[in-house]
Amino acid sequence: MKKNFLALIFLAVSLISSNVLFAQTKVKKTLFVIVDGISSDSKEKIATPNLDAIAKIGGYTRAYVGGGKDTYSQTPTISAVGYNSLLTGTWVNKHNVWDNDIKDPNYNYWTLFRFFESQYPQKKTAIFSTWLDNRTKLVGEGLPQTEKLRLDYSFDGFELDTAHFPHDKTAQYIHNIDEKVVNEAAAYIQEQAPDMSWLYLEYTDDMGHRYGDSEQFHKAIQMMDDQMGRIWKAISYREKTFNEDWLMVLTTDHGRSPKDGKGHGGQSDRERGTWIVTNAKNLNASFKNTPGIVDIMPTVARHMNMNIPKGQAFEIDGVPFTGKVSATKLNAVKTGNKIALTWQSVDKEGKAKIWLSIKNNFKTGSQDLYYLMDEVEVANEKAEIDISKYPSGFYKIVLEAKYNNANYWVVEK
Incomplete structure (x- = not known):
């Protein structure tokens, strides 16, 4: 009887230890998303139930782009500039992408993908994008300056496929590409679950440029929210079905001009005013203190247990908005x-x-x-x-x- 009792105790302790170990060893995954050109005030005017569902788990906050206004780090509120500020965790005075031409990026400031691939070559990376230059110029895939960095999966370049996506005057083809990209991202994440991925969608900015603060622009935001619902469904499936811990961070690259919303690039509050939605549960005080787009990079790095060498860490302008911060x-x-x-x-x-x-x-x-x-x-x-x-x-x-x-x-x- 005593032996049976001891055996039951041993079995119970083993089960508890196994459950604790299982909980502690969840595989960390990250998806960061840029949806183009949605100022914080525009986003807040429109019902976004899917973004709200993600924020309910983690949080929503107003954020900013543009670096330090009227300082050495002032950064144009332009698309590719913002993307690279997220990827590198630095402002334009460092990464050197000043506009959408992307003439001379300074690849000495590594992107998230380069850090991750360098430290975890066995893990999988992916990009789903409506703009090819995100991979070929910003991430710098295959370039000697990035030591011929390679991502494991890419789904992009469809803006060059005019046979399947003829360029129409209303930019409907961009919406069609966004849809193709989102559907592939959702399916690939659900089936393959790459360790770190970037999703980029363009259509909202196109509607902003064409119509400004308008019904068309607001409808595009609603479409984006529906698309994010598909992505969130895939991530939720992975977390419920597999032993995975997903960080999802959504943001935008710039706001809109104060006059009519058709432009951007300047330093007005509205052009600098962006937002962040995340499912992260361990948000710190800096998350509610208007984080910058550069803060996403170290947040992702922290979640993915990236070890950034001291000399490179000294250059990062961002501060994590999860966990402890000094x-x-x-x-x-x-x-x-x-x-x-x-x-x-x-x-x-x-x-x-x-x-x-x-x-x-x-x-x-x-x-x-x-x-x-x-x-x-x-x-x-x-x-x-x-x-x-x-x-x-x-x-x-x-x-x-x-x-x-x-x-x-x-x-x-």
């Missing part, structure tokens, strides 16, 4: 031989190291020399460093804290 909103002001630093502390534990470089060798693929200027309590939210020994017209400052880094440049004209 400091955000770093700012620096130079007066004479002093630079005054301020930041917002979130998780206030631990100290922060203040690093200074007076060169930007990283831009050309070399390493920067950093000087350790001070170490302070992150909760102080301010510090002052003496730069009298480092005469320069350029200062790159990094706050290295327990849970994240923040960086800021001082550029003297």
